[in-house]
Amino acid sequence: MEKAKVKVDHTNPVISIRGLEKSFEDYAVLRGIDLDLYQGENLVVLGRSGTGKSVLIKIISGLLRPDKGEITVLGKNIAHITDRELQELRIRIGFSFQNSALYDSMTVRKNLEFPLVRNRKGITRKEIDTNVETVLDAVGLSQTINQMPSELSGGQRKRIGIARTLILNPEIMLYDEPTAGLDPITCIEINDLINEVQQRFNTSSIIITHDLTCAKQTGDRIAMLLEGQFQRTGTFDEVFDTNDSRVKPFFDYNFIK
Numbered sequence: 001m002e003k004a005k006v007k008v009d010h011t012n013p014v015i016s017i018r019g020l021e022k023s024f025e026d027y028a029v030l031r032g033i034d035l036d037l038y039q040g041e042n043l044v045v046l047g048r049s050g051t052g053k054s055v056l057i058k059i060i061s062g063l064l065r066p067d068k069g070e071i072t073v074l075g076k077n078i079a080h081i082t083d084r085e086l087q088e089l090r091i092r093i094g095f096s097f098q099n100s101a102l103y104d105s106m107t108v109r110k111n112l113e114f115p116l117v118r119n120r121k122g123i124t125r126k127e128i129d130t131n132v133e134t135v136l137d138a139v140g141l142s143q144t145i146n147q148m149p150s151e152l153s154g155g156q157r158k159r160i161g162i163a164r165t166l167i168l169n170p171e172i173m174l175y176d177e178p179t180a181g182l183d184p185i186t187c188i189e190i191n192d193l194i195n196e197v198q199q200r201f202n203t204s205s206i207i208i209t210h211d212l213t214c215a216k217q218t219g220d221r222i223a224m225l226l227e228g229q230f231q232r233t234g235t236f237d238e239v240f241d242t243n244d245s246r247v248k249p250f251f252d253y254n255f256i257k
């Protein structure tokens, strides 16, 4: 499906990163990252395995601490906030994990209720039911409400994982390899869902992927992580309009040139 036009507010970065560095022992993974994510934007982060894409989104969501740099997320400098503030901030960020992270012993309904019951004290039964129905409808899987995760296909699990993230109405969505392990048609459906979520829930998103079809279909902007820094940023065509030997094979492999 063609991506609908979205309104990105370039005056309003919801994430702003300057000079971010992160090492593990003597291995410098992130070596001076500068990046803005604007309100309403889908930003795709591309890079080879091990370049630090997951480390970056773990730092943004407060799961890992940076060594150096300024990281402002929804107006909060995450290097200087208390644990309580970090907890409040995390609720405003939806993290869609690579493996969907569903609880296998719970039905779809219970999986979706879980974050609500934990994070929205005093929520009524009726509100829970309405929220569950809304996100299930948004991902097109209302009929699975009483099923167990083991009864779902990989694509359906991915959708339920996204629904579970959406249930807390996040302002920012972080997708870690949303199409990994899915067949090409299901990948396209997940890409469409990412675009629908952007429209319907007015989210700003970072999408981490190796899949250039996903990048092309979902990304309003692409940022390519090379040797610890973003060295190419722009539209899909701008990023790949190069003979750079670190970039070209990426494109050639994905599109079988």
Ligand SMILES: Nc1ncnc2c1ncn2[C@@H]1O[C@H](COP(=O)(O)OP(=O)(O)OP(=O)(O)O)[C@@H](O)[C@H]1O
Binding pocket: 024, 029, 047, 048, 049, 050, 051, 052, 053, 054, 055, 056
């Ligand atoms: N908690 C950790 N402790 C030590 N090293 C780590 C830790 N987390 C990540 N690393 C290292 O940092 C590097 C970047 O890892 P990361 O998972 O961010 O890569 P990636 O770009 O997401 O790769 P992939 O595309 O394969 O998922 C790797 O060399 C990894 O071993």
